[in-house]
Amino acid sequence: MGKKSRDKGARLEREVVALLKNSGRKARRTAPLQTYEPNNEPDIDSDGLRIEVKGRRNGFIQIYEWLEGNDWLVLKANGKPFLVVKKLEDELESLLR
Numbered sequence: 001m002g003k004k005s006r007d008k009g010a011r012l013e014r015e016v017v018a019l020l021k022n023s024g025r026k027a028r029r030t031a032p033l034q035t036y037e038p039n040n041e042p043d044i045d046s047d048g049l050r051i052e053v054k055g056r057r058n059g060f061i062q063i064y065e066w067l068e069g070n071d072w073l074v075l076k077a078n079g080k081p082f083l084v085v086k087k088l089e090d091e092l093e094s095l096l097r
Helices: 003-022 061-067 088-096
Strands: 044-046 049-051 073-075 083-085
Touching: 003 044, 003 088, 061 073
Parallel strands: none
Antiparallel strands: 044 049, 073 083
């Protein structure tokens, strides 16, 4: 992984940690010094939640289009479980209720 990719990933992780902390949750990056060795650590731990953060320039644009105007987007690949996609801000807001 190149330096630009690592820097982008770290920036996104810091942004998510800040959003979580601003909503009153505990949150920390678990592996700020990632190595090339595979590990089982998530990017972020937040009150016991294991959170993986991914960012792509255009790779997820279809997901955003499908989610537009909806509360949830439910996805499923053959042989895999259903996934729910929703805006992080909406999820944090619902946790505070």
